[in-house]
Amino acid sequence: MRLRDALRAIRDRRSGRLDLDRADPALNHLLDAVRAPASPTELSGEQAMVAALAAERRRAAAATRPDIPAVPARRSTRRLVVTVVAAVAVLSVSGTAVAARTGNLPTGVQQGAHRLFSGLGVPAPTPSRAPTRTPSSAPAPSPTPRATSPRTPVPLGPAQAGWCAAWQTADAGGHPMNGRDRRDLIAAAGGEENIERYCARQGVTTSPADPTGTTHPGNAPKTKKSKKPRPTHTGGKK
């Protein structure tokens, strides 16, 4: 019985490679391909992701310590996930690029795509879809869809979101930002005073007055200690 033999073979060699592996060159090729070494694309965005993970760990550690009030991490995490993923998606998915070229992205994303890739013909969001802002607080959006960007091009990759996250962390009194990223961020934003606006457009709020920050534990309202911000699924099925 082939089936029973195969079952026994798998059972006998559970710590080693699967028995069917080597039996068949076609299957062998497929399995080699699914466990091939990581491609550069799969590992792209490492710096931003690793920074986000370390920040998340420190935030969670602070939140579970009894002497420090819990920090609601959920919102910022969400924002981080969205930012990192959006950056990767905008930069790597040419389907998005097509949408960007035709101006079909949501306004915020379109604005970001335009700023990064206006040289490639990505238009600004149409004025009718732009969010209404008070004229004093924001510069007028570029009215010409195909104007070349006057700014130096920003390097590709999810780096921008990472910079903003790192800048935000440093600003809140956390882990200091590394010098090169800081310089790049200032260059990309067009000056240190523009970073906040720049990061806001990236979808990362950088307001130093963020009430969720950990800088003033004494002033923050006492919340239940060790309260987890969200239920997790690590314990089993929902």
Added chain:
Amino acid sequence: MPTDDELADALIAARDGDERGFAVLWRALHPAVLRYLRVLAGNAAEDVASETWLQAARDLDRFTGSPVAFRAWLFHIARHRGIDELRRAGRRLEDAAETVDVGAAVPDAAAEVIEGTETAWALSRVAALPVDQAEAVMLRVVAGLDVAATARVLGKGRGAVRIATMRGLRRLAADPQVRGRAEQILRHEATEGV
């Protein structure tokens, strides 16, 4: 691939919020997580993988164990996040395997996110399996989990995992595309004189 000792050190460092610790873990495990989620959650894989890692970072103090156990724990989180994503998208787990098709039929650029086209192709063949077989194959072959860990991640018995893995592999071996691809490559190598 880092050794178990290096991973164990990285785990301790990561628990303290050290970036270098997370870098070692992420580099070692992210590709497998991403590939598993590509089979499970299709084009949402990157998003779900990020959520998986962030949750792991948050809950790392609750994890105590070896690097091998960490791997299983991480895939456990990835699976739940993947299922959450399917639910958000209004799909069931049973539909999961139909979501990835990186063949010519879908000119979606998301498929090109994986640079190795051979890997993308291979994942699309695994994703064409019934989902229980696809998951078993991915966790055993790509994640490198043993039968017991795979059974815990999937919430199934060991026997069911063994059978699902074996059926999946057998079905892949019989897949005309898999056979055709191998023949093509052999022929190519023959003409190249390799």
